[in-house]
Amino acid sequence: MxxxxxxxxxxxxxxxxxxxxxxxxxxxxxxxxxxxxxxxxxxxxxxYTIHFNSYDPSKLSKKGNRETDTAEADGPVVERKCPKCGNDKMSYATLQLRSADEGQTVFFTCLKCKYKESENS
Incomplete structure (x- = not known):
């Protein structure tokens, strides 16, 4: 039954x-x-499949307008200085790549030049 x-x-x-x-x-x-x-x-x-954001240079604003760039963000936006171009806004995404008792990995993407970097928290 x-x-x-x-x-x-x-x-x-x-x-x-x-x-x-x-x-x-x-x-x-x-x-x-x-x-x-x-x-x-x-x-x-x-x-399981993990889908990452794709880089599309046609979506970048021509003038570097922050409002336009923020609208094209692939995730939440945080004030963080890009080490490549100096822009002070980056979007981020997090993934648990290591074991459960360790912190998550944060992936940052510059809203201006699309430079990517990661940080283990």
Whole structure:
């Protein structure tokens, strides 16, 4: 009897996390001891895709107008001096690239020249 919403990788009877899918054979729930076919994992994916902002020079303002450049920012804008051109506005994005007990990596992009740099926080 299924009482839980069937989510890939979870027991449809008790809702517990199922053990990793083996190459062949059925899956046994550690909690309720029921046996399920490998179909209980259907819909589960193990691939993740990270999409980064693309650089499009046609979107740069011709006059270096800050309001125009800020409107073209790829993320939140912070006051930070660009080491390449000296502009004082950069957009940023963060990703957790290292282990969970370490800080995140911050990627900064200059709004004027599109120079990119990263910082581990």
């Amino acid at each position: 299924e009482i839980f919403n069937n989510r890939p990788g979870f027991c449809p009877s008790c809702g517990s996390i199922l053990p990793p899918l083996q190459v062949k054979g059925n899956v046994f729930c550690y909690n309720c001891k029921q046996e399920f076919s490998p179909d209980v994992y259907s819909g589960e994916t193990s691939e």
